[in-house]
Every structure is written in structure tokens, then in C-alpha cells.
Amino acid sequence: MTIFQKILDxxxxxxxxxxxxxxxxxxxxxxQAPVHVLVIPKVAVRSLAEATDAGMLGQxxxxxxxxxxxxxxxxxxxRVVLNTNGNAGQTVFHLHAHVLGGRVMTWPPG
Ligand code: AMP
Numbered sequence: 001m002t003i004f005q006k007i008l009d010x011x012x013x014x015x016x017x018x019x020x021x022x023x024x025x026x027x028x029x030x031x032q033a034p035v036h037v038l039v040i041p042k043v044a045v046r047s048l049a050e051a052t053d054a055g056m057l058g059q060x061x062x063x064x065x066x067x068x069x070x071x072x073x074x075x076x077x078x079r080v081v082l083n084t085n086g087n088a089g090q091t092v093f094h095l096h097a098h099v100l101g102g103r104v105m106t107w108p109p110g
Contacts, residue, residue, distance in 0.1 A: 004040050004094035017067055022059035025067045025099075034102025035071050035078070039063045046093045048084045064099045073101030081109075 014026035078101030
């Protein structure tokens with residue numbers, strides 16, 4: 001079981017930001033920006049590479065936009081990232097979107 005499944009099951013705590021029937025959003029424990037929130041679907045899918053449900057992906061994206069709006073980074077700008085497998089640095093194999101904002105982002109990412 002992944003650590004994100006344990007958060008969904010309330011076995012370990014998380015600093016929740018938003019929740020609906022599809023997704024949970026919570027603060028990243030090791031933030032890389034002033035705002036760094038993770039949005040996870042309630043269904044267990046290992047990564048974007050294994051996702052087949054467009055509706056679920058849409059719900060994750062809509063929740064990411066909602067979080068950005070509610071945390072005040074919509075106008076200043078933000079980045080939504082889905083690290084997928086090894087070279088991208090994915091470490092938790094429950095699909096998740098990083099919502100990063102509150103500072104200027106560089107491009108391309110390192
Ligand atoms: P990734 O490297 O894309 O798989 O991202 C995993 C993210 O999960 C990292 O940014 C971690 O800091 C974060 N993380 C790991 N454990 C926890 C936790 N218990 N609560 C919140 N964030 C976590």
C-alpha cells in the first residue's frame with residue numbers, strides 16, 4: 001500500500017486543503033514552493049502511464065485549478081506537474097498532481 005493510500009484511509013495524517021468525492025488535496029510534506037499541494041484521485045492508479053479513466057484525470061485537473069484559486073495563486077500563476085516513472089522522479093506510485101506556486105518557476109525544469 002502506498003503512503004497516499006494510507007492518507008486516503010486516514011491511517012496517517014495530512015494537511016488537507018480540499019476534498020470531493022473524486023479527489024483529495026493536501027500540502028506536500030517537503031514543499032518546493034510557497035504553495036505546494038498534491039492532488040490525488042481516490043482510486044488507486046500507479047501513474048499517468050497506467051491511467052485509462054479520462055474522467056478521473058479531469059477531476060484531478062479541476063481540483064488542481066480549484067486549489068490554485070482557493071490558495072490565491074491563480075492570477076500570479078502556477079504549475080501542475082505529474083511526475084511519471086523514474087526519469088521524472090516519481091517516488092510515490094499513486095498518481096498525483098503537484099500544484100506549485102507562490103514564486104517564479106524556471107523553464108525548462110531541472
Ligand atoms: P513524486 O516524487 O512526484 O512521486 O512526489 C511525491 C511527493 O510526495 C513528494 O513531493 C513528497 O514530498 C510527498 N510526500 C511524501 N510523503 C508525504 C506525506 N506523508 N504527506 C505529504 N506529502 C508527502
